[in-house]
Amino acid sequence: MDTARHELGADVGRTAAVDRWVAGPMTALNRDILAGRTPAGAFPAAVARVLAPELDVPERYDEGDARRLLVLLGLVGAGLGRHFQESGPAHRDEPERAFALGLGPGPIPFLEYFTRLAEHSGTGHPPRDAYASLTRWNLPPTEVRWAGAPLTGLPSVFDDGLLRTYTGAVDEVRFFELIKLSESIERAVNLALAPIAGGGVDPFGADALHRLGVATLLLEGMRRLNSGFAKLPPAEGLTPGHFMDVFRQFAVHWRPGDLPPSGAFDPESLERDLLLGTADDDYRKHLLRLGPGLLEHERQRLALVAQWPSLPDLLLARCGVPDGLGEASPERLRALLGRFPVLAALHLVLQAHARMSGVHLMLSKKYLFNPQRERDHTGHGDPGVVSNRRGTTGMDETALERLTRARQRHALAALRGLPTVDLEVLAGVAALRADAPEDLSAVAAFSGPAASSRRRTP
Numbered sequence: 001m002d003t004a005r006h007e008l009g010a011d012v013g014r015t016a017a018v019d020r021w022v023a024g025p026m027t028a029l030n031r032d033i034l035a036g037r038t039p040a041g042a043f044p045a046a047v048a049r050v051l052a053p054e055l056d057v058p059e060r061y062d063e064g065d066a067r068r069l070l071v072l073l074g075l076v077g078a079g080l081g082r083h084f085q086e087s088g089p090a091h092r093d094e095p096e097r098a099f100a101l102g103l104g105p106g107p108i109p110f111l112e113y114f115t116r117l118a119e120h121s122g123t124g125h126p127p128r129d130a131y132a133s134l135t136r137w138n139l140p141p142t143e144v145r146w147a148g149a150p151l152t153g154l155p156s157v158f159d160d161g162l163l164r165t166y167t168g169a170v171d172e173v174r175f176f177e178l179i180k181l182s183e184s185i186e187r188a189v190n191l192a193l194a195p196i197a198g199g200g201v202d203p204f205g206a207d208a209l210h211r212l213g214v215a216t217l218l219l220e221g222m223r224r225l226n227s228g229f230a231k232l233p234p235a236e237g238l239t240p241g242h243f244m245d246v247f248r249q250f251a252v253h254w255r256p257g258d259l260p261p262s263g264a265f266d267p268e269s270l271e272r273d274l275l276l277g278t279a280d281d282d283y284r285k286h287l288l289r290l291g292p293g294l295l296e297h298e299r300q301r302l303a304l305v306a307q308w309p310s311l312p313d314l315l316l317a318r319c320g321v322p323d324g325l326g327e328a329s330p331e332r333l334r335a336l337l338g339r340f341p342v343l344a345a346l347h348l349v350l351q352a353h354a355r356m357s358g359v360h361l362m363l364s365k366k367y368l369f370n371p372q373r374e375r376d377h378t379g380h381g382d383p384g385v386v387s388n389r390r391g392t393t394g395m396d397e398t399a400l401e402r403l404t405r406a407r408q409r410h411a412l413a414a415l416r417g418l419p420t421v422d423l424e425v426l427a428g429v430a431a432l433r434a435d436a437p438e439d440l441s442a443v444a445a446f447s448g449p450a451a452s453s454r455r456r457t458p
Contacts, residue, residue: 074129124296
C-alpha cells in the first residue's frame with residue numbers, strides 16, 4: 001500500500017491532498033505530541049513522508065491554489081516551529097532549523113518553498129504564516145448587513161464553508177470565528193468613515209451624519225459580540241489554558257526577529273485608529289514595525305490613510321475650533337453642536353471606539369495577563385516558547401492600557417458632559433437605532449455554512 005497516499009485520502013487534487021492531511025491527521029498529530037503520546041520528531045517525519053512528495057513547484061500553482069497552500073503550509077510551519085522549539089531551550093535561538101526538510105520536486109527547502117509560494121500568490125504575503133491567511137483567508141466568507149442590505153464582507157480562499165485549525169479543538173474554532181466576524185464589522189465601519197476623511201463625502205451633509213451614525217452602532221455591535229464572547233462559560237467559549245498553552249504557542253518565530261501572526265495585524269483596526277486620531281508618533285512607529293507582517297494592499301491602504309487628517313482634526317478645523325474644545329462650557333458646547341451636529345455624531349463614534357478598546361483590554365486580561373500573573377504568583381512562571389507576559393508583537397499589558405486610555409482621551413471628550421440621549425437625537429443616531437437590528441452583535445455572519453457547525457474533525 002502507498003502509505004502516504006492512504007493518509008492523504010483518495011481525493012488528491014491540486015491542494016485537496018494537503019488540505020485533507022492538515023484538517024485531519026495533522027491536527028491529531030499535534031494533539032498527540034502535546035499530550036506526550038508521540039515524540040516531537042514525528043511531525044517533521046510525517047510532513048516529509050506524506051506532504052512533500054505531493055507538492056509541485058510553487059510557480060506551477062494558480063494564484064487561488066497558492067493562497068490556499070499558504071493557509072495550509074502556514075499551519076504546517078507553525079507545527080514544525082513549535083515542536084522543534086519545545087524540544088530544546090537552545091532551539092529558540094535558531095528557529096529556522098525547524099524547517100530542515102524539503103517540499104516538492106528537488107526537494108525545495110521548506111522556507112524557500114514558502115517564500116516562493118508567497119511571492120507567486122500576488123498578494124505580498126510575508127514569507128511565513130500571517131494574520132491574513134490564518135484568519136481572513138482560512139475561515140468561510142462573511143457578510144455584514146444593515147437595514148436588510150449587505151454593507152460589505154470578507155472573502156475566503158476556500159469554498160467548503162470550513163476552517164482549518166492547529167488541533168481541531170472547538171476553542172480554536174470559536175476564537176477564529178470571533179476574530180473574522182469582528183474584522184468584518186470593522187471593515188464596514190471603515191467603509192463608512194473613510195470617504196469623509198478622504199474628502200469624498202461632505203462632512204456637513206446628511207450622508208456624513210448617516211455614515212457616522214451607522215459606524216457608531218456597528219462599533220456597538222462589535223463590542224457586544226466581543227463582550228458576549230467573554231461571558232460565555234468555558235465549555236461554550238475559550239478557556240485561558242487553551243489560549244495560552246495551545247493556541248498562542250503555535251505563533252513561534254520561523255526566523256530570528258520575524259513577525260508571527262497576531263490580532264495586532266488586523267488592518268481594519270489599524271485603519272480605524274488612523275481615521276479616529278489615535279495614531280500619535282509612537283503609534284505610527286509601531287505601525288511601521290508591523291508592515292512586514294501585512295499584505296501589500298494593506299500596507300498601501302494604511303500608508304494612504306496615514307496621509308489624511310484624522311476625522312477629529314478635520315472636523316474641528318472645519319468647524320472653526322482647530323485647537324479643540326478645551327474647557328468650553330456646556331452652553332458653548334451646545335451652541336457649537338447646534339451649528340455643527342456632525343461633531344455630536346463623531347463624538348459618539350469616538351466613544352464607541354473607546355468602549356470597544358476597553359472590551360479588547362478586558363479580553364486580553366481575562367485570557368492572558370491575569371492568568372499569567374496568577375501563574376507567576378504560584379511559581380509556575382512563563383515556560384512556553386511564546387511568552388504569555390506580552391502579546392505576540394511584544395506589546396505588554398501596560399502598553400495596551402496606555403493605548404486604551406489614548407482612545408478614551410479623544411479630541412471630543414469634552415462632550416461627555418452632555419447627555420448621550422441628547423447627542424444621539426441631535427446626530428440622528430436615535431432614529432437609526434429605532435430601525436436597527438435588535439441584536440446589533442448579529443450584523444455580521446458567515447455567508448456560507450457556519451464554521452462551528454461544519455468544522456473538520458479528525
